[in-house]
Amino acid sequence: MKTLGRGLRRLLDGLYFAGGLIAAVCLVAILAIIVAQMVTRWTGLTFPGATSYAGYAMAAASFFAFAHALNRGAHIRVSVLLTALGPKRRWLELWCFAIGAALSWFFARYAIKAVYWSWKLKDVSQGQDATPLWIPQLAMAAGTVLLAIAMTDHLVRIVFLGEHGIKADTVDQSQGK
Numbered sequence: 001m002k003t004l005g006r007g008l009r010r011l012l013d014g015l016y017f018a019g020g021l022i023a024a025v026c027l028v029a030i031l032a033i034i035v036a037q038m039v040t041r042w043t044g045l046t047f048p049g050a051t052s053y054a055g056y057a058m059a060a061a062s063f064f065a066f067a068h069a070l071n072r073g074a075h076i077r078v079s080v081l082l083t084a085l086g087p088k089r090r091w092l093e094l095w096c097f098a099i100g101a102a103l104s105w106f107f108a109r110y111a112i113k114a115v116y117w118s119w120k121l122k123d124v125s126q127g128q129d130a131t132p133l134w135i136p137q138l139a140m141a142a143g144t145v146l147l148a149i150a151m152t153d154h155l156v157r158i159v160f161l162g163e164h165g166i167k168a169d170t171v172d173q174s175q176g177k
Contacts, residue, residue, distance in 0.1 A: 012149070012150075012153055013071070015067070015146060015149070016067045016068045016070075016146070016150055017068060019065065019066070019067045019146050020064070020067075020068030020069075022060070022064040023060070023061040023062070023064040023065035024061075026057045026058070026060045026061035026064065026139075027057075027061050029057045030054050030057045030058060030061070033050055033054045036050065037050045037054075048128035049125075049129025049130075049131065051127070052125055052127040052128070052129045053129065056136035056139070059136060059139065059140055060136065060139035060140070060143070063142070063143025063146075063147075064142070064146065065143075066143055066146070067143070067146040067147045067149065067150035070147065070150050070154070070166070071165075071166065071167060072166075072167055073166045090158065090162060093158055094155070094158050094159065097151060097154050097155040097158055098155055100151045100155075101148065101151035101152045101155045104144065104147045105151075105152070107144050107148075108145045108147075111140050111141040111144045111145075112141045112145070114137050114141070115134050115137045115138050115140075115141045116134075118132070118133040118134040118137055119132070119134035153165075154166065
């Protein structure tokens with residue numbers, strides 16, 4: 001049973017890390033698109049839809065980074081309030097992760113629905129690129145599902161282990177020094 005738990009933990013942490021890597025690749029893609037846009041302006045060539053592609057990459061970077069950022073303690077949390085609560089901190093964290101998990105699964109459901117309907121209706125972007133919208137929306141849906149998994153993971157950890165497993169609280173670390 002313990003081996004299963006370790007395997008699941010490694011799988012989930014690997015998923016969150018993969019989301020962070022995909023987000024980093026998307027940020028590099030944004031840089032490449034901007035550089036390509038500059039080169040096309042200097043040479044007189046055209047790069048139709050470059051702005052839209054940069055926007056799609058930014059959305060993908062944001063959504064894929066959510067779970068990784070949560071795991072690393074990079075999301076804004078009210079650590080001062082949590083620290084002041086002392087032993088009652090667990091109950092506030094339990095409540096917050098329960099609400100966060102419910103909302104993220106709710107959002108994930110509708111993100112998946114948006115992808116489905118964009119695909120079914122063959123909806124395309126209004127820009128010069130005329131990209132099928134389900135393609136950039138797929139990154140949003142995948143990132144949202146990953147965040148929902150992470151929120152649920154941390155909720156389950158609080159319920160059964162008494163701690164959420166977030167690796168770094170920047171405010172908490174500065175208080176200890």
